[in-house]
Amino acid sequence: MRKVLGGLFRVMPLLFGLGFIGPLIAQILTLAGWTLPGDVAPLAVGMVIGGVWGGIATLTGRWL
Amino acid sequence: MIAVPDAATLGAMDAKALNRLEKDVADQFMGGVPWGSVAWGLCNLAVWLSLWPLTLMGILPLWAAFPIATLNVMLCYLPSHEAQHRIIAREGEPLFWLNELVGYVSTIPLVLPYQVARLTHYEHHTHCNDPVLDPDAGTKAAGPWQSIANSIAYRQPGSKGQAAYGECLARLGTPEAQKAGVQALVSQLGYLAVLFGMAWTGHALEAALLWWLPRHIGVTYIQFFLSWAPHHPGTGNGRYRDTRAFRSAVGNIGSMGMQFHIVHHLYPRIPLMRTPAAYWALRPILEARGCDLERL
Numbered sequence: 001m002r003k004v005l006g007g008l009f010r011v012m013p014l015l016f017g018l019g020f021i022g023p024l025i026a027q028i029l030t031l032a033g034w035t036l037p038g039d040v041a042p043l044a045v046g047m048v049i050g051g052v053w054g055g056i057a058t059l060t061g062r063w064l
Numbered sequence: 065m066i067a068v069p070d071a072a073t074l075g076a077m078d079a080k081a082l083n084r085l086e087k088d089v090a091d092q093f094m095g096g097v098p099w100g101s102v103a104w105g106l107c108n109l110a111v112w113l114s115l116w117p118l119t120l121m122g123i124l125p126l127w128a129a130f131p132i133a134t135l136n137v138m139l140c141y142l143p144s145h146e147a148q149h150r151i152i153a154r155e156g157e158p159l160f161w162l163n164e165l166v167g168y169v170s171t172i173p174l175v176l177p178y179q180v181a182r183l184t185h186y187e188h189h190t191h192c193n194d195p196v197l198d199p200d201a202g203t204k205a206a207g208p209w210q211s212i213a214n215s216i217a218y219r220q221p222g223s224k225g226q227a228a229y230g231e232c233l234a235r236l237g238t239p240e241a242q243k244a245g246v247q248a249l250v251s252q253l254g255y256l257a258v259l260f261g262m263a264w265t266g267h268a269l270e271a272a273l274l275w276w277l278p279r280h281i282g283v284t285y286i287q288f289f290l291s292w293a294p295h296h297p298g299t300g301n302g303r304y305r306d307t308r309a310f311r312s313a314v315g316n317i318g319s320m321g322m323q324f325h326i327v328h329h330l331y332p333r334i335p336l337m338r339t340p341a342a343y344w345a346l347r348p349i350l351e352a353r354g355c356d357l358e359r360l
Contacts, residue, residue, distance in 0.1 A: 005249065012256075013221050015256075016256070019256070019260040019263060020259045020260055020263045020268065020271070020272075020276070023263035023266075023268040024263060024268035024269065024271075024272050026268070027266065027268045027269045028269065031269070057220075057221055058221070060222070061220060061222015061223070062220045062222060063220055064220070
């Protein structure tokens with residue numbers, strides 16, 4: 001249990017990026033009415049930004 | 065009210081008499097239930113909880129709810145702090161349940177479990193400003209802007225500050241501390257589950273502006289005024305040196321009573337709302353002891 005939770009919290013920034021930052025960016029893009037080139041879905045943009053940002057935060061230990 | 069003699073008389077008193085006088089003066093401000101803090105803690109939580117249905121049902125716009133939620137997070141720690149010191153009621157007293165209720169529920173917006181706050185806060189009092197044993201020592205900074213930068217750095221996933229409370233509980237190693245560690249884990253997972261759940265049901269912005277961002281702003285505020293400012297420069301040790309009185313640019317209410325934090329460290333059972341009066345009554349004695357009272 002301890003190992004599972006330890007592993008979960010180690011990758012939490014990545015999960016946070018995908019689980020929260022991604023949908024948040026998507027919702028902001030939709031509300032702002034921004035249309036993206038090639039009709040890319042706002043959620044796809046959010047997941048890429050959230051995933052990359054969260055991945056970097058997982059590796060470096062810093063969001064900022 | 066006990067009359068405190070002038071500086072010359074205080075200076076001539078022996079240590080035992082000065083201690084006696086200080087305690088007698090402080091005792092006048094203890095006792096009774098701080099109903100203001102009880103109402104503060106419970107009403108603040110009720111307002112914050114009400115923001116969720118009000119915004120989700122479209123009754124209150126999110127731009128209006130966001131500053132209220134931020135204020136709620138900033139306000140939520142101190143009622144729990146009264147409970148941590150058993151100021152509302154002690155164990156065995158009829159209203160102890162109320163003490164625990166305020167302690168447990170008021171810090172929900174902050175995602176800080178009561179027992180974690182209580183145990184680590186006692187360690188802060190016992191080892192104030194100790195770079196290793198004081199779990200709040202990480203908030204030490206050279207100036208106000210560095211304090212804010214430190215607070216942000218403190219919350220980065222790989223920072224030492226992030227682990228300070230967990231390490232403190234591990235160091236204590238008691239069954240109570242282990243239980244608090246589990247509570248911390250459950251509350252953190254619960255918080256993330258709510259954020260993720262809201263986000264994936266189309267309410268990410270609501271979760272961000274009612275909890276996630278207010279919590280970050282609130283933690284920065286709390287670490288600045290409740291941790292950094294009253295202990296600055298964070299180098300003093302001992303009863304009369306590890307904290308100070310200071311004049312805040314945002315006044316006593318804006319700094320949530322922390323101008324008089326020295327009184328809290330000397331007499332933790334004096335309720336927050338009585339610390340200004342207790343400070344003015346004790347001031348000549350604190351001055352005689354050489355405490356850092358800045359311009360207050």
